[in-house]
Amino acid sequence: MHPDQSHTPTRPQSEQVASLCLDVDRMLDEFTRLPMRATFRFDADRPSVVTVEFATERGRALVRRRIGRELLHGGLTAMSGCGEVRMWPTLPRERPSSWLLLEAPDVEALFEVPTARLAAWLAATYRIVPAEVEPVPLDWDGFLMGLLDGPEAGAG
Template sequence: MNSSSTTASAELGLRLVVPDRAAVPLVARLHYTAEDPYAIQMAFHVGDDEPVEWIFARELLTVGIVRRVGEGDVQVWPSTDDGERIVNIALSSPFGQAEFDAPISPLAEFLHRTYEIVPAGRESAHVDIDAEIGAFLRRP
């Protein structure tokens, strides 16, 4: 795991849950920056191709460690597997659906580091609203 005063990153071992077959182990790269304090980027490495990237609300992953949360494309919830506490992540897009599980402990440790960088409730202090509006208005 890496971190600085404004960023944190980590690799998270997880499993792709495949119906009627053994789960497939994968690695996801987590990245957080104070420049985008509400979001966590997760890149799933699924072979030699470019990673599949998703952006999650930090709060969604945090709440998902303790109870089911999310609607639509992303749902997160805790459970246990052979006595180990895990977090489940279900993703849905026009291209398909996938469900992953991962041990809670390394995800919770990563999330803890993000809250050391930007405490809960202080996210808006790290967003330059004028720059965001300007960038939005310049889009074609």
């Protein structure tokens, strides 16, 4: 290895999950669907986040989002997420699916995502990195209270 190259340890192939490509539909309105391809990628070094890239049938990438793995997993069976990313199951029918809503200022996109293969893929990611070993998120409420109270809060 050249001294200028940084060594980034990689996991053995047996500990990696292949990307998942799914055919999804973007809902343009109540009756109009735009078929798309969604590619889900998991990096065991950043297990709490799944990268999802949406592309048209012709392969032109439209958007890439990082979505919480827990949000995706929860959205298979119940309402999950808040704010600009939410997911929830559709009404029962022959093809189980979930709605995935992505919002940004002045634009939103609603996708219907088939759930069977996504559920199996997510299960594979949890076998590699179980939820309980993911990094603990920062306690934002406690952090902000500490900032607002400041060191002088006790002296008064």
